[in-house]
Amino acid sequence: MDIMNDFSAAEFDRLDDLLAFVSIYDDDNRTQAYFNLLDKNVKNIRDKVCVEAGCGFGILAEHLAQLGAKKVYAVEANQHLYDIAAHRLSSYRNVELVCADIRDFSPREPVHLLVHEFFGQLLLDEDIYVLDQLTFVPKVILPNQARLNISVLPASEFVDACVTQIVLEKLKGALVAGLFDANNVQPEQLILTWQPGLKTYQTIVDIHDSPGDVLCFGLEIYHDDSFVCRAGECDNWSLVWTPRAGDQFLLKFTPANRGTFVQFRWLK
Ligand SMILES: C[S@@+](CC[C@H](N)C(=O)[O-])C[C@H]1O[C@@H](n2cnc3c(N)ncnc32)[C@H](O)[C@@H]1O
CATH class of the missing domain: 2.70.160 (Hnrnp arginine n-methyltransferase1)
Structure with a gap:
């Protein structure tokens, strides 16, 4: 999927991200692998404060909420994706959506678990490095290798x-x-x-x-x-x-x- 007309560089990046993530959410194997990972780690989720860094459409934040997290901060930098996640997550009272760069996000309480999917096809070619620049220290980062x-x-x-x-x-x-x-x-x-x-x-x-x-x-x-x-x-x-x-x-x-x-x- 390609955008064919002119936008400012910033708006083009936001729309291009949106389209890239539409194709990510078509990838059921990836999503199921992440659901399995969350399910296996439920003891680090239930009754715990969790963060999804870069929540995209909010599907992992929703799963965290359904697994009984005490609180889920779903943090997303892209306004379009944030709007889509807000729609999905509006009925969950334990989810707080934040439109921000994860590097600028300061949670009001200690974070137990952070889940992310910032991997590129060459491992480091997307946004994984932002996890080195957090303002908070989660006890568990999922996945961690x-x-x-x-x-x-x-x-x-x-x-x-x-x-x-x-x-x-x-x-x-x-x-x-x-x-x-x-x-x-x-x-x-x-x-x-x-x-x-x-x-x-x-x-x-x-x-x-x-x-x-x-x-x-x-x-x-x-x-x-x-x-x-x-x-x-x-x-x-x-x-x-x-x-x-x-x-x-x-x-x-x-x-x-x-x-x-x-x-x-x-x-x-
Ligand atoms: C590959 S997607 C994963 C989305 C979601 N975590 C999932 O697994 O379904 C990465 C998401 O992180 C967002 N993102 C990238 N860098 C970010 C940053 N520095 N702060 C917040 N969000 C970021 C992107 O806009 C995108 O929505």
Whole structure:
């Protein structure tokens, strides 16, 4: 879904976010994985003060309320999404909706649990870094781990009549989400991890002993080492592909005010 006409940069970003999130909520696997995660952690929700950071349409805040949270602060920066969440959550007396950047939100009481889904297809390429800039300290952050893995694979298994070997070569240096329709691939080599407070925004990866001429990157989300969901199995996160152009590369994330710049460079 693309917006075809002109808006101010700020309004374009808000509307573009809105459309991006419409497609997120079409992803039942992602949503069900998060519901399962909340259900498993009900002891940290029932009678507790909870925050959903970036509540979008409010579906996780609603689930927290239904699981018996004492109070749910549903915090959303995008006014359009806030309005939609307000509609969904208006009948829950234990939910307070806040239209703000989560970094500016100061709850009136100690927060037990914070739930978030700020992961990008390359793990750190969306808004996960904002959790390093909170004004409060939740006892539990859900989920609390994520990993970015790669596999180096033979391109011949993936190229087809449209994305041919020449097309692939033209994409040298570009990380392309969803280039190949190969959701059964599960990248296995861990190259980057995230956990709350671990401010690692770059990695240098050496693949000289891995044969293959195309790289495939895949996000995996965990809580306390229990698997939650992964790219490919959830439409929201595609696998990301790039042709091999060396034996060592840099992947670096630079947080901006909204979103993150991704730098990818072959070093050797
Ligand atoms: C991927 S969506 C997840 C929505 C919801 N948590 C869910 O899982 O269904 C991320 C949401 O966070 C919001 N967001 C991103 N950065 C934010 C920030 N700094 N403060 C508050 N909301 C933010 C976005 O507008 C979006 O609605």
